[in-house]
Amino acid sequence: MSAELKEQLRATAAEHGFEFFGVVDAGTLAEVPFPPNRCLDVPSGFLPDAKSVIVMGMHIWDVMQNAVVTSVLPDGAIPFDDVPGSQYYNMYYEITEARAHRFAEAVREAGHKTAVTHFVHAKAAATLAGLGWIGKQTLCVTPELGPHVRWACVVTDAVLPCDEPFTEDLCGECELCVAACPTQAIIPGPSQGVEPGKKVDFWKCIVPQEMLAEPNKAWEKWAGHYSPRGSHECLICLDACPIGREEHERRVRAYTTRPTA
Numbered sequence: 001m002s003a004e005l006k007e008q009l010r011a012t013a014a015e016h017g018f019e020f021f022g023v024v025d026a027g028t029l030a031e032v033p034f035p036p037n038r039c040l041d042v043p044s045g046f047l048p049d050a051k052s053v054i055v056m057g058m059h060i061w062d063v064m065q066n067a068v069v070t071s072v073l074p075d076g077a078i079p080f081d082d083v084p085g086s087q088y089y090n091m092y093y094e095i096t097e098a099r100a101h102r103f104a105e106a107v108r109e110a111g112h113k114t115a116v117t118h119f120v121h122a123k124a125a126a127t128l129a130g131l132g133w134i135g136k137q138t139l140c141v142t143p144e145l146g147p148h149v150r151w152a153c154v155v156t157d158a159v160l161p162c163d164e165p166f167t168e169d170l171c172g173e174c175e176l177c178v179a180a181c182p183t184q185a186i187i188p189g190p191s192q193g194v195e196p197g198k199k200v201d202f203w204k205c206i207v208p209q210e211m212l213a214e215p216n217k218a219w220e221k222w223a224g225h226y227s228p229r230g231s232h233e234c235l236i237c238l239d240a241c242p243i244g245r246e247e248h249e250r251r252v253r254a255y256t257t258r259p260t261a
C-alpha cells in the first residue's frame, strides 16, 4: 500500500484542476446501493480487478460550465438511461472527464490499470473519501465550496490508503435547498436513511426535462435557454446552500473582475 504514491497522485490531480482528492476502497463503494436506470455501476463493472476508487472534485464557478446541449431523436423522448447512446453534451462532464483521463496517465505510469468514469456512485465515493456531506438536496456538500463541486472517478487496481468517511452533519436544521426548489422536487428531511433514488423526484427536477423532445415549457425559465437545444442545468438548490458560499462567491468575483490599473 503506497502512501507515497497517493501523495504524488494528489499533487498531479491538483495540477489538472482537481483540488478535492480522496480514495475509497472499491469493495466498500460496491456495497452502497443505487437504483437502476441511472447509468451507475459498481467499480468492478469498469475494471474487473478494481481495488481503489480515486475521487476527484473540481470547483464549478461559472453558469456556462453547466451548459448542456441535447438532440431530439426522431421517435421523441430521450430516456436518461439511454443518454450515452444519444447526443447529450454536458460541459462539466466533458471538462472533468477529459482532465481525469490526463490525470490517469500518472496512475498508469506508476504501473497500474485505470478506468476513468462518471458512473460509479460519485456522491457516495466523495463522502466515503471524507470530502463532504450528502446534503438535503442529495448533493455532496464540501465544507470549503459547498455543493459547487463536480466529481470524476478513476477506478484502479492500485491499493492506495483509503480516507476516513465524512461524518459531520453540515445541514443541521437548515432546509433552504428544499424550500428553494421551484418544482418541489426535493422531499423534505435528511438524505440519510432514504430509499436510494427517492429523495429527489426525478421527473419533477428540471434537469431531465432538457433531455426530452418537448421539455416542460413552464420550467424552461429556470434553465436559461441560449439556443433551440442549448441551456444550462438548474442551479437553484446549489445556490440556496449557505455552506461554502462565501469562498465560492469570493472566487467568482476574483475570476471575473478585471483588476483596476
Ligand code: B12
Binding pocket: 032, 033, 034, 035, 038, 039, 040, 066, 093, 118, 119, 120, 121, 122, 123, 124, 127, 128, 134, 137, 138, 139, 140, 141, 146, 147, 148, 149, 150, 151, 152, 165, 186, 191, 192, 193, 194, 195, 196, 197, 198, 199, 200, 202, 205, 207, 208, 233, 234, 235, 237, 238
Ligand atoms: C442521476 C443523476 C441525476 C438525476 C437524479 C438526481 C437525484 N438526486 O436523484 C437528475 C437528472 C435529476 C440530476 C440532477 C442534478 N444533478 Co445529477 N447526477 C446523477 C448521477 C448520474 C447519479 C446520481 C444517483 O442517482 N445516485 C444514486 C442515488 C442512490 O443517490 P441519491 O438518491 O441521490 O442519494 C442517496 C445517497 O447519496 C445516500 N446517502 C446519503 N448520505 C449518505 C452517506 C453515505 C456514507 C452513503 C454511502 C450514502 C449516503 O442516500 C441518498 C438518498 O437516498 C450523478 C453522477 C454519479 N456518478 O453519481 C450526477 C450528480 C449527482 N449530479 C450532479 C449535479 C450537480 C446535479 C444538478 C445540480 C444539475 C447541475 N446543475 O449540474 C441537479 C441536482 C438535483 C438534485 N437535487 O439532486 C453532481 C453532484 C455534485 C455534487 N456536489 O455532489 C453529480 C455527482 C455529477 C458530477 N459529475 O459531479 N442528477
Ligand code: SF4
Binding pocket: 137, 180, 181, 182, 183, 184, 185, 186, 200, 204, 205, 206, 207, 234, 235, 236, 237, 238
Ligand atoms: S436542480 Fe433545480 S429542479 Fe432539480 S432539485 Fe435542484 S432546484 Fe429542484
Ligand code: SF4
Binding pocket: 135, 136, 137, 141, 170, 171, 172, 174, 175, 176, 177, 178, 240, 241, 242, 243
Ligand atoms: S441548503 Fe441547507 S439543507 Fe440544503 S444542503 Fe445546504 S446546508 Fe444542507
